[in-house]
Amino acid sequence: MQAFRATGTFPNGRTVQPFTKDVVASDEVDARHRVYSFFGSRHGVNRRFVNIETVNKIEPTSSTEPAVISAFRDTHDFSTATAAEEE
Numbered sequence: 402m403q404a405f406r407a408t409g410t411f412p413n414g415r416t417v418q419p420f421t422k423d424v425v426a427s428d429e430v431d432a433r434h435r436v437y438s439f440f441g442s443r444h445g446v447n448r449r450f451v452n453i454e455t456v457n458k459i460e461p462t463s464s465t466e467p468a469v470i471s472a473f474r475d476t477h478d479f480s481t482a483t484a485a486e487e488e
Contacts, residue, residue: 404461404469405432409453411446423466425473429456 402425410417422439426432433456437448461473470479 402427402472404459404464404473405429405456406459406464407432407436407453407456409436409451409455411440411444411451413444423459423464423469425469429458432456 404423405426406421406423408419408421410419412418420440422436424432424435424439426435433453436453436456437451440446440451441448461469461477462479464470473479
């Protein structure tokens, strides 16, 4: 499993809301499906209305998403990332 950061837009009422979402997935296609699933369950938005512009592989330590931190806590040191953010 790898960490990915997806950016794009989705309709939120009468406006278009930009988003950045970090997910844990096996590849880029799986990451796209997880983002679609998130917006479908959390916001009730159909997949066809979610516009994913980019999906990039990231270092897990650069993420603040609890799901990413939880997935990589045994293999990566997140204490240095937290210390840098506090300073």
